[in-house]
């Protein structure tokens with residue numbers, strides 16, 4: 001490598017045209033996924049207080065939103081369902097006519113061509129807000145697997161293009177793969193939330209999904225933020241069990257993990273810029289402390305540069321709309 005004064009890195013930074021020419025990483029709408037919260041009723045649009053710009057939507061409104069998203073060039077949505085009623089076993093999650101199967105049908109009609117990803121988890125459906133069935137205060141792993149497999153099956157039968165388990169039970173990818181294959185749905189891919197950390201950044205989501213645990217926290221099943229090697233083991237397990245894509249979540253505090261997963265596996269990697277990452281930016285912007293366009297572009301670029309192929313972000317629609325274009 002040549003040295004100063006022969007080599008002057010600033011030469012290629014002088015104008016935006018030059019910078020554009022040699023830019024290594026791009027954020028494009030087709031690799032962004034917009035999360036949506038679907039609630040019962042019609043014509044419902046409930047703003048989520050801690051996530052300015054995000055609202056819970058009834059199926060009709062979600063379908064209209066998906067129409068707009070596909071027209072804007074966003075490739076995919078990630079659907080979270082909030083059921084009419086919750087119970088201890090999260091029965092709403094496995095119902096063939098539950099909120100997500102019904103939403104899939106309506107969205108498919110309104111926005112053909114949009115990739116429909118469904119979150120497979122019980123926490124939105126259980127009255128205690130944990131991601132599985134309980135024995136005492138413990139989430140029981142193996143009995144939960146059957147329910148998750150049944151939920152994934154209900155989603156796939158209703159037309160989900162990708163199912164995305166986010167519960168962090170051991171063995172759930174294998175259980176879901178077997179259930180799908182056994183039902184003639186071997187073509188449906190699994191995006192596993194493989195390295196999902198027990199994060200303080202999920203707070204606003206739990207308001208949006210009405211899934212705050214009634215007691216305790218999720219540290220008994222989600223990962224310890226201190227562990228990078230363990231994240232690689234989690235990812236390897238999920239791939240062995242049949243995951244087609246793997247996710248790291250949250251995104252910005254775990255860029256090192258994204259990079260290691262990408263280098264190690266060569267699999268398509270998704271990263272989730274979660275609700276707290278979104279809320280943090282929105283709050284600072286509302287105070288006039290940060291420039292939204294710059295930090296949205298910068299954070300998404302950093303997540304892509306770290307190795308994420310796909311980014312799940314609440315900013316997807318606004319990026320696609322060109323709100324942040326300079």
Ligand code: PBG
Pocket residue numbers: 119120121122123124166167201202203204205206211218273274275276
């Ligand atoms: C669990 C789930 C969570 C998120 C997605 N799926 C949160 C949790 O573990 O409570 C968080 C997403 C976000 O914060 O934006 N089903």
